[in-house]
Amino acid sequence: MTALLSFIAFLILWQSIVWATGIRETLLPSPGSVVTSFGEIWGEGILWPAIVDSLQPLFLGLVVALVVGIPLGLLIGSSGWLDLIAAPYLWGFFATPRIATAPVFILWLGLGFQTKTVLVFISALLPVMLSCKEGVQTVDESLIRAARSFGAGRFDVFRRVVVPYTLPFIANGIRNGIARGFVGLLIIEMTVGRGGIGQQVIRSMGNFDTARMFAFTAVLMVTALFLITLSRKLEAYASRWREEVYL
């Protein structure tokens, strides 16, 4: 309820600024013109294809990143020497902005759908792997000792202590993976295009149709909000047995 009220207040403020300053339409469109743009987009039938063009590579890239990243991350976390070898590379790639590495992938893979998926994949993979790795490495020693005191072998310890303990970390990794994957997606869409909402934003910018640009940006924001809220709920659910919940 409060969110709705503050949104309305925001809209009123926005409209007031446009009226008061008489600012150019191409710089700051009024809320009204953005809504009109929405109607146009809807009528032209380009909204839904753009959304699909964005979400498809996003989901595909994310799923692959999870399928690959979770087991790999857990494995690296469980092995001392693997961690030693891999950690510098993981952190190195993690720290590098993907916009720097994107051109390489475009060169290798061309401008197709697959490039978007790949970039989402590598953007999401690292946070997932790193969170899983850290989860395994921070398992409470005393829990492992307790399991071992009942005769648990390596596999039992992993299955019954490490994995449940790590689930909140995995959920956290997924959340970060989604956020970064989304950015990876937009990098491609906004630089070289190939469909999607990001490309529409840039296209409208090129046409000086700021109202339309705002409209598409709003769609982006709503999509991002939706995805992040989902993953935060997942994370809260996975972390429910923890004394403190990290959101």
Add this chain to the structure above:
Amino acid sequence: MPGAEGDLMKPESTSKAAAISARGVRVEYERTRQKDKLVALEDFSIDIKAGEFVTIVGPSGCGKSTFLNCVAGLWFPAAGEILVSGKQVTGPGRDRSVVFQDYALMPWRTVKANVRMGLELQRREDDSTDKKVAHYIELVGLTGFEDAYPRELSGGMRQRVGLARALVTEPGILLMDEPFAAVDAITRELMQDEVARIIKSTGQTIVFITHSVDEAITLGDRIIVITDRPGRVKEILPVAIPRPRSGREIRHLSEYVELRDRVWSLLAKDKQPAQVRPPAETKAGT
């Protein structure tokens, strides 16, 4: 009361000989930073009879927990041998259970699931498991909390879960590593009474580590006083006070006071400044 519980209570070891026997045990830890070896126990020898309640008392860092870990099969001596029921300890076993100072409950499992865990890990679940779990939860006084999570319980309650978990596998030997150190003083006294009551009905061999002299006298049949590191058996004192003993009631007895003075004088002679903790014995994944 003993009859009804009798058939659920079959400790894995019923040997009449020493239940636990240590001979010339030497335990070392490697200190990676200082690149040397820390000797936790040196020439440590003891015989513990089946059905005895033995309390081990000593200054911090003297190796008491180390001995317990070795009996539990979680750590191994560099020299000497540790025998349980005449057989060398090669690892954890069904005949021994541990109760930990920090409870070590799985936070994502309910009380019921935690108590069950030992049987799960030992692959001993069957039709009687639910009944056993319920029985021990009742024995430790947690009926009604079966579906609670550890974070919803107080320290004393969590330790009861730890105790139930250790008991449900019906081991012949119960190893308790300063179980009440993390519990407040009032609860601690009450839990001592509880443990004495519970143990009376299960009849197991207990090795109980504490750094509270009062606790050692109140609970033990014999008190083993350990020297400071490297730990050795300094003296073994029998406790002649008849059971049942309630800490609060026996405090003024002359036997109690004498024992207390004796133990304190043994400990005081030996006092050294607080030592470094031995490094963690296990690592995730290894």
